[in-house]
Amino acid sequence: MKKLINKPEDVVKEELKGIELAHADLVKVYYDPDFIVRADAPVQGKVGLVSGGGSGHEPMHGGFVGKGMLDAACPGAVFTSPTPDQMLEATKAVDGGAGVLHIVKNYTGDVMNFEMAADMARAEGIEVESVIVDDDVAVEDSTWTAGRRGVGLTVLMEKIVGAAAEEGRSLKECADLARKINGQGRSMGMALTSCTVPHVGKPSFDLPEDEMEIGIGIHGEPGRHRIPLEPADKITEMLIEPIVTDLPYKEGDEVVLFVNSMGGTPLIELYIVYAKAVELLAAKGIKVVRHLIGPYITSLEMAGTSITLLKVDEEMLKLWDAPVKTAGMRWGI
Amino acid sequence: MKKLINKPEDVVKEELKGIELAHADLVKVYYDPDFIVRADAPVQGKVGLVSGGGSGHEPMHGGFVGKGMLDAACPGAVFTSPTPDQMLEATKAVDGGAGVLHIVKNYTGDVMNFEMAADMARAEGIEVESVIVDDDVAVEDSTWTAGRRGVGLTVLMEKIVGAAAEEGRSLKECADLARKINGQGRSMGMALTSCTVPHVGKPSFDLPEDEMEIGIGIHGEPGRHRIPLEPADKITEMLIEPIVTDLPYKEGDEVVLFVNSMGGTPLIELYIVYAKAVELLAAKGIKVVRHLIGPYITSLEMAGTSITLLKVDEEMLKLWDAPVKTAGMRWGI
Amino acid sequence: MTIQRDDVLNWVREYAQVIEDNHEMLTELDREIGDADHGANMRRGFKAVLEKLPTVEDKDIGTILKTVGMTLLSKVGGAGGPLYSTIFMKAGMTIGAKMEMELSDWAQALEAGIAGVATLGKAQLNDKTMLDALYPALDALKQAIADGVPTGDALKRSAEAAHQGMLATVPLMARKGRASYLGERSIGHQDPGATSTTLLLESVARIWADC
Amino acid sequence: MTIQRDDVLNWVREYAQVIEDNHEMLTELDREIGDADHGANMRRGFKAVLEKLPTVEDKDIGTILKTVGMTLLSKVGGAGGPLYSTIFMKAGMTIGAKMEMELSDWAQALEAGIAGVATLGKAQLNDKTMLDALYPALDALKQAIADGVPTGDALKRSAEAAHQGMLATVPLMARKGRASYLGERSIGHQDPGATSTTLLLESVARIWADC
Numbered sequence A, B: 001m002k003k004l005i006n007k008p009e010d011v012v013k014e015e016l017k018g019i020e021l022a023h024a025d026l027v028k029v030y031y032d033p034d035f036i037v038r039a040d041a042p043v044q045g046k047v048g049l050v051s052g053g054g055s056g057h058e059p060m061h062g063g064f065v066g067k068g069m070l071d072a073a074c075p076g077a078v079f080t081s082p083t084p085d086q087m088l089e090a091t092k093a094v095d096g097g098a099g100v101l102h103i104v105k106n107y108t109g110d111v112m113n114f115e116m117a118a119d120m121a122r123a124e125g126i127e128v129e130s131v132i133v134d135d136d137v138a139v140e141d142s143t144w145t146a147g148r149r150g151v152g153l154t155v156l157m158e159k160i161v162g163a164a165a166e167e168g169r170s171l172k173e174c175a176d177l178a179r180k181i182n183g184q185g186r187s188m189g190m191a192l193t194s195c196t197v198p199h200v201g202k203p204s205f206d207l208p209e210d211e212m213e214i215g216i217g218i219h220g221e222p223g224r225h226r227i228p229l230e231p232a233d234k235i236t237e238m239l240i241e242p243i244v245t246d247l248p249y250k251e252g253d254e255v256v257l258f259v260n261s262m263g264g265t266p267l268i269e270l271y272i273v274y275a276k277a278v279e280l281l282a283a284k285g286i287k288v289v290r291h292l293i294g295p296y297i298t299s300l301e302m303a304g305t306s307i308t309l310l311k312v313d314e315e316m317l318k319l320w321d322a323p324v325k326t327a328g329m330r331w332g333i
Numbered sequence C, D: 001m002t003i004q005r006d007d008v009l010n011w012v013r014e015y016a017q018v019i020e021d022n023h024e025m026l027t028e029l030d031r032e033i034g035d036a037d038h039g040a041n042m043r044r045g046f047k048a049v050l051e052k053l054p055t056v057e058d059k060d061i062g063t064i065l066k067t068v069g070m071t072l073l074s075k076v077g078g079a080g081g082p083l084y085s086t087i088f089m090k091a092g093m094t095i096g097a098k099m100e101m102e103l104s105d106w107a108q109a110l111e112a113g114i115a116g117v118a119t120l121g122k123a124q125l126n127d128k129t130m131l132d133a134l135y136p137a138l139d140a141l142k143q144a145i146a147d148g149v150p151t152g153d154a155l156k157r158s159a160e161a162a163h164q165g166m167l168a169t170v171p172l173m174a175r176k177g178r179a180s181y182l183g184e185r186s187i188g189h190q191d192p193g194a195t196s197t198t199l200l201l202e203s204v205a206r207i208w209a210d211c
Ligand SMILES: Nc1ncnc2c1ncn2[C@@H]1O[C@H](COP(=O)(O)OP(=O)(O)O)[C@@H](O)[C@H]1O
Pocket: A080, A081, A108, A109, A110, C030, C034, C035, C037, C038, C039, C041, C077, C078, C079, C080, C081, C083, C117, C120, C121, C122, C123, C128, C129, C130, C131, C176, C177, C178, C191, C192, C193, C194
């Protein structure tokens, strides 16, 4: 295992230390339980946005705390959902009297822990709503299973709902908007290499030099299919097709196109994927009106990419364009 | 070789296509010769800033073209400096009558090609000044050698001088400022893994699982020393020490601290390095007043980090904080 | 004989040691069909439990178990955290402020804990989860009690049933938890949670063998 | 006999083929002590040269060589681009508008090209660069001409001297170019640029053997 770390068990704490030292103007960092809140939290009268999940997906979620996006993030151990006490403290710290929205990626652990935290917060008199993100078309959706995973759409949701909360919308309005976004967004990812969880010390899966995994999540889980390597154009097609047909996205739709690096894939390759994705969508009459390109929701150093589409209307676009000032995403301020 | 590419020889062109599609609001992309200019170039009365170098270092330089930073970037083949005709065309495209500054990283090829381009541009009546960046303390500085490489400091220089040019400073003022920055900045890098140049198809060097390279450049060249792997804290010390003693940086100095990912190293590790670097500098009485953390000057998918220190005064800080709007660096707008 | 407060303490300590000895194996199982953290999570949780235990050593069984549950909740995370927390919390709440308990009390406690897992996780038998070890273990325990089998043997039968249930997860396709994302590829692997709960019931049987 | 315009064209075509056949070897040498692109760069350059050549096939030697130089300048990049470009440009400028040339013309042209490389790159003998092949080749050529050796043999001696110079770069520590960053670690490797220039002079000797 080749990593710039000290002891595997100290990775998250030391990372938080770095975030605290670097971003004191944006956030405050709390330890035991660990959580990160906006420097000016709680903002009176504003809905508080809380998310969280395992570490190892940086900049998500800690890097998205700040004006115009999240009010708090709860980092768990690497790839392990955080615990209810973190979420409860974060919820209390950002409650400005207008209630708190939990943005929860659909993993059994995340859902259960956030549910417990929401119950505890409500018991303390805080109004809490939860929204589940489950945008991963690689997983079959069925009431018999754990359902689809929450992946790339989470980033777009946090940006857009963050802007809505900043605008002063109510908890119900924010929650409704988040659910609308979840209804209009889909993602799919693939891996060229695995990643190595620090405490495990070896790759989460073994992938031969001439193969790739299609339909991976963000936790180093193997994907749905292992197939021979293909050129970028073909891979892009293999991701775009199931996304487009799932919703389905239709001619005339306007979308945000998010081409994400799983961590180890450099920008030069993302632009190649982006170019092909735009071409494929254009051929279907789907218009890319905004984009996000880069490592925003990662799996440590995994090489690979995920593509997310979000169908947007004018309102969402306005919120997307609204100013945001976080460590991981910034514009307009 | 596992990459999201199509044919190795098409990588740069396809990347440029992606940049063109994604960032039409920021830049215009020209082909044969290839170069990228600000969408509003030439800006009348403003000094034009041109840089360039091999591709594979994204977001540098193409991602730094835009308001408040570069006016043009010339991308060469992967890790190969671009050619004079690219630089000449870029220089002509951004000349707004106030002259053009070439920011050149100190590599034999870059220097020679930019020199030729400058001569050609002058022959066409454009005032051109060149500044060489050579901040890499891993390389011994001597008149008998090619001298030190230009690495991380380039990014900071492009930001600060970009702001100065935007402010309307003269060509001479911009060049002087750039040389001052070069005098006050130092860098050093290390690699945990090699990278693979697309047309080569195998790693640029072979590095056993328990070793690392100290003193690497940004082109997949092996470093100065190959030594056993160490914890992040120790590695950080091995980079900070030679940097600090070289200038030397002294008690009371205020610095911008830039912790860069060589591409494959994720943010979670950079924050660990950042925390240790701040601690080491604090112990020497050196104060970190600004920072940059992330993959800004990369070597494809190489895992590793480089650290850059720039001693700043109030003027430089003001320019650092000035608004910038590029694909790779953005704030204040 | 009855199960004393100290037997409960000894069992918790023993299980913490079992986790310490087996965390790599559990993580490896989770690496194959999950996210490679089940062992690491349980280990972090039970390290915290061992640190916490001295503060409740003189308390009743219900308090001890609830404290274990609370500690796990705030230290484990993932799916395993709430699920294991629930087992201990519901068991503790069911037993209440007793300093000793009958085997039937334990059976009721376990039943409550398992019901908690089912409510929380909404999984069913054969979904390839810890329930596939827990349900058979509970059935075997209740049967043994009904048959008047002595405590040690009854617990042994329960642990054996858990073990069989654990092995039976191998050919199953996962329908809940992270392994479900693998679909068909989850077949042929043993469920990590079913494995750790089997270890839990085996340590019960070992430590309370002479109760 | 004199060297005709067509001999020059044939040599350029031959060298383009030599690069095509050897680009991987050149890149591999550059991988060891540089940045693994010398072969790829030269190949890109000479592919463009082959495309360009038909437009000057009926021109004089000076024009042909300058065109090769200009094409390399805009296609090769890196250090190799300007250096190779200079060799061809200066040589072409020295020979001028001739349709045929003497061996001594070639020697003067080569000398001018090498001087251009030295001016541009500021390297000296034994810095482990292409000059370590070029200087001995030029010396040998001039000596052979002074000794009245026939063209074919003179060029052969020149190529052999280049080859020796190329081999002599192996034990050197690089002081210029990218290999210099390696310091001591550059020792024991053959310089890629010295290798490609040796191939250049060898192709001259082969193609002009009977001139
Ligand atoms: N819905 C569920 N109901 C019961 N048990 C479950 C459920 N989901 C997961 N599990 C159990 O949890 C185990 C995984 O725990 P762990 O690895 O700690 O959590 P995570 O999956 O969040 O990483 C699985 O092996 C399974 O036995």
